[in-house]
Amino acid sequence: MAVTMNDVARAAGVSLKTVSNVLNDYEFIRPATKQRVQDAIAELGYEANLTARSLRSGKTRMLGLVLSDLSAPYYAELASRLMKAASQRGYRVLVEQSDAVADVEVNALQGPFRQLTDGLLFTPLVMEADEIAARLGKKPLVMLGEHILDPRFDLVTMKNEEAAATLTTHLVADGRRRIAVIGAHPEESGGTAGLRLNGYRRALEKAGIPFDPALIAPCEWRRDGGAAAVAGLLDRGVEFDAAFGLNDALALGAMHELLIRGFKVPEQVAVAGFDDIDEARFASPSLTTVSPGMAEIADRSIALLIDRIEGQETADQGVHVEAGFQLQVRESAP
Amino acid sequence: MAVTMNDVARAAGVSLKTVSNVLNDYEFIRPATKQRVQDAIAELGYEANLTARSLRSGKTRMLGLVLSDLSAPYYAELASRLMKAASQRGYRVLVEQSDAVADVEVNALQGPFRQLTDGLLFTPLVMEADEIAARLGKKPLVMLGEHILDPRFDLVTMKNEEAAATLTTHLVADGRRRIAVIGAHPEESGGTAGLRLNGYRRALEKAGIPFDPALIAPCEWRRDGGAAAVAGLLDRGVEFDAAFGLNDALALGAMHELLIRGFKVPEQVAVAGFDDIDEARFASPSLTTVSPGMAEIADRSIALLIDRIEGQETADQGVHVEAGFQLQVRESAP
DNA sequence: GGCATCTTCTGCAACGATGTATCGCAGGAA
DNA sequence: TTCCTGCGATACATCGTTGCAGAAGATGCC
Numbered sequence: 001m002a003v004t005m006n007d008v009a010r011a012a013g014v015s016l017k018t019v020s021n022v023l024n025d026y027e028f029i030r031p032a033t034k035q036r037v038q039d040a041i042a043e044l045g046y047e048a049n050l051t052a053r054s055l056r057s058g059k060t061r062m063l064g065l066v067l068s069d070l071s072a073p074y075y076a077e078l079a080s081r082l083m084k085a086a087s088q089r090g091y092r093v094l095v096e097q098s099d100a101v102a103d104v105e106v107n108a109l110q111g112p113f114r115q116l117t118d119g120l121l122f123t124p125l126v127m128e129a130d131e132i133a134a135r136l137g138k139k140p141l142v143m144l145g146e147h148i149l150d151p152r153f154d155l156v157t158m159k160n161e162e163a164a165a166t167l168t169t170h171l172v173a174d175g176r177r178r179i180a181v182i183g184a185h186p187e188e189s190g191g192t193a194g195l196r197l198n199g200y201r202r203a204l205e206k207a208g209i210p211f212d213p214a215l216i217a218p219c220e221w222r223r224d225g226g227a228a229a230v231a232g233l234l235d236r237g238v239e240f241d242a243a244f245g246l247n248d249a250l251a252l253g254a255m256h257e258l259l260i261r262g263f264k265v266p267e268q269v270a271v272a273g274f275d276d277i278d279e280a281r282f283a284s285p286s287l288t289t290v291s292p293g294m295a296e297i298a299d300r301s302i303a304l305l306i307d308r309i310e311g312q313e314t315a316d317q318g319v320h321v322e323a324g325f326q327l328q329v330r331e332s333a334p
Numbered sequence: 335m336a337v338t339m340n341d342v343a344r345a346a347g348v349s350l351k352t353v354s355n356v357l358n359d360y361e362f363i364r365p366a367t368k369q370r371v372q373d374a375i376a377e378l379g380y381e382a383n384l385t386a387r388s389l390r391s392g393k394t395r396m397l398g399l400v401l402s403d404l405s406a407p408y409y410a411e412l413a414s415r416l417m418k419a420a421s422q423r424g425y426r427v428l429v430e431q432s433d434a435v436a437d438v439e440v441n442a443l444q445g446p447f448r449q450l451t452d453g454l455l456f457t458p459l460v461m462e463a464d465e466i467a468a469r470l471g472k473k474p475l476v477m478l479g480e481h482i483l484d485p486r487f488d489l490v491t492m493k494n495e496e497a498a499a500t501l502t503t504h505l506v507a508d509g510r511r512r513i514a515v516i517g518a519h520p521e522e523s524g525g526t527a528g529l530r531l532n533g534y535r536r537a538l539e540k541a542g543i544p545f546d547p548a549l550i551a552p553c554e555w556r557r558d559g560g561a562a563a564v565a566g567l568l569d570r571g572v573e574f575d576a577a578f579g580l581n582d583a584l585a586l587g588a589m590h591e592l593l594i595r596g597f598k599v600p601e602q603v604a605v606a607g608f609d610d611i612d613e614a615r616f617a618s619p620s621l622t623t624v625s626p627g628m629a630e631i632a633d634r635s636i637a638l639l640i641d642r643i644e645g646q647e648t649a650d651q652g653v654h655v656e657a658g659f660q661l662q663v664r665e666s667a668p
Numbered sequence: 669g670g671c672a673t674c675t676t677c678t679g680c681a682a683c684g685a686t687g688t689a690t691c692g693c694a695g696g697a698a
Numbered sequence: 699t700t701c702c703t704g705c706g707a708t709a710c711a712t713c714g715t716t717g718c719a720g721a722a723g724a725t726g727c728c
Contacts, residue, residue, distance in 0.1 A: 047449065
């Protein structure tokens with residue numbers, strides 16, 4: 001079997017507890033003793049049993065990350081960064097894909113998944129604030145990139161509305177007047193889609209351009225959704241000189257459909273997205289988009305969650321962090 | 335604190351072990367007793383403590399997945415599928431990003447990460463077969479999609495060589511004679527890159543086209559690597575009428591560079607990739623590529639690993655699975 | 669010298685589950 | 699009646715670690 005603390009203790013001629021103390025950096029240990037224990041550890045190749053430690057301490061040093069689908073480029077990159085940030089503070093990340101299914105979200109919040117983790121990074125797609133609050137246990141939870149702005153929860157997000165307004169203003173400055181929005185309902189106002197749509201409307205208003213609900217095309221937030229939405233607009237005879245995909249996948253799907261149908265991008269229709277995934281830079285034409293400061297989102301949310309776990313952050317109300325953003329002007333909408 | 339088995343036992347008026355027996359589907363329990371225990375569990379909202387169970391049983395019901403970088407589209411999609419497949423058999427997947435750093439790979443193999451998991455899905459990028467064999471513990475390990483074809487290891491991969499040959503033959507059939515390869519060294523023969531290069535060479539040979547090392551452009555397997563490799567070829571004055579990116583990211587980067595420089599794709603230069611990531615379908619022009627049967631790879635590798643863990647697969651030698659593939663002909667290389 | 673305090677180390681219990689051994693009680697065979 | 703077998707349930711030890719309480723010796727202070 002594996003080497004245990006008992007074996008180390010025997011080899012070093014000290015008690016079990018002394019070995020434990022050495023491992024946990026207990027203050028009062030004679031240097032000579034400490035050395036003897038460390039030598040024994042090295043010689044036997046001892047490694048602490050994390051399961052036993054977890055059982056005893058009640059901590060797993062794992063963070064849960066709940067998102068809809070890891071294969072979406074934005075989430076893949078975010079997960080990758082979160083893992084790296086967590087690892088720097090000695091934590092691991094366990095991912096749960098909800099597929100936007102309510103049951104899975106609920107289970108992540110209070111089921112076995114919760115048990116395995118010391119805290120949660122949560123991207124709720126189905127559950128509402130009250131429901132979450134009701135099922136929220138004692139372990140810390142940080143909301144990620146989503147719309148639920150509620151004093152009960154910590155939240156790390158970006159300036160969705162402001163960024164969408166900036167992007168829209170950029171399109172308007174280029175002379176675009178009929179800007180289609182891909183991925184929202186005309187009446188939407190909550191959620192990521194709603195916030196970005198609000199920014200769009202605010203920018204139009206400021207420019208004195210009337211809002212036309214016919215330009216708003218709802219669809220699934222995937223490449224094929226974006227393509228289908230544009231197809232729908234064109235088939236309905238809706239005219240537009242720009243398309244604003246509420247994320248890059250939507251924009252790229254939309255652009256693809258436009259190019260297939262023989263439209264010139266950006267000459268006839270400008271296309272812009274949101275998220276600045278790696279792919280946006282390498283699309284043809286390259287995609288104008290908003291870079292959401294993902295590094296900042298990842299670092300801040302990990303820091304906040306771990307500070308909550310370790311009791312270094314004690315604010316009664318939810319802490320709200322808004323990461324900055326940057327407009328990335330590229331070929332698709334100069 | 336949380337409800338324990340002891341609380342349930344007391345509530346149901348039975349012993350601790352009887353509760354355990356009910357939970358583990360022990361055969362000889364009177365239906366009435368079983369019912370009483372189940373009622374108590376439901377009433378108290380008892381949930382088994384996974385950590386305690388792990389400590390006692392030595393199993394965590396977690397699988398480790400070691401790959402270079404989760405933000406690479408291929409790996410993101412693979413990870414997503416692996417998680418879903420694992421979850422169907424009651425396992426979770428814990429991801430470790432190696433960034434192709436040797437230390438991280440070694441640690442994943444024998445460090446704390448190994449301890450947390452019952453088995454490993456391993457994509458070695460740095461370590462060699464002998465090194466892996468030397469550090470391999472007792473827990474099952476399945477190699478994933480990589481080149482190490484060794485009787486000591488289980489391996490799930492795809493027909494890399496055959497697929498690359500098929501793709502090359504397709505390009506040749508379209509009249510291409512000078513096909514650049516993006517992402518390999520001319521002398522390479524092992525590893526994913528080597529296998530695909532072998533397929534390329536075999537197809538050329540069969541068509542009676544001489545192999546020209548000048549057409550082989552090594553680079554990092556990322557979009558920007560592909561772009562840089564093509565830039566290098568063009569700047570060196572190497573002429574070619576097709577570019578075969580050894581994965582889709584490379585091909586898309588290459589295509590981007592070609593389009594920027596005013597080349598017509600596919601009229602002047604055809605472009606083809608490998609992996610059929612979602613993005614390939616929505617690129618402009620859409621990318622001809624090889625679809626590696628990822629669903630099959632994910633399902634088979636999870637099945638194999640779990641069968642090893644649970645003792646249902648007992649072959650002494652490594653089991654080798656080769657998933658099928660499909661040529662996806664699209665606009666970039668008709 | 670006597671007492672309090674600090675340093676260094678130890679032993680025991682506990683975290684919450686499962687494995688092993690065992691026990692009482694039926695019912696059937698001898 | 700006695701012995702045996704199988705069912706249904708139990709008690710106790712155990713997995714490897716950490717928290718708590720305390721012991722023994724060294725040191726400081728009056």
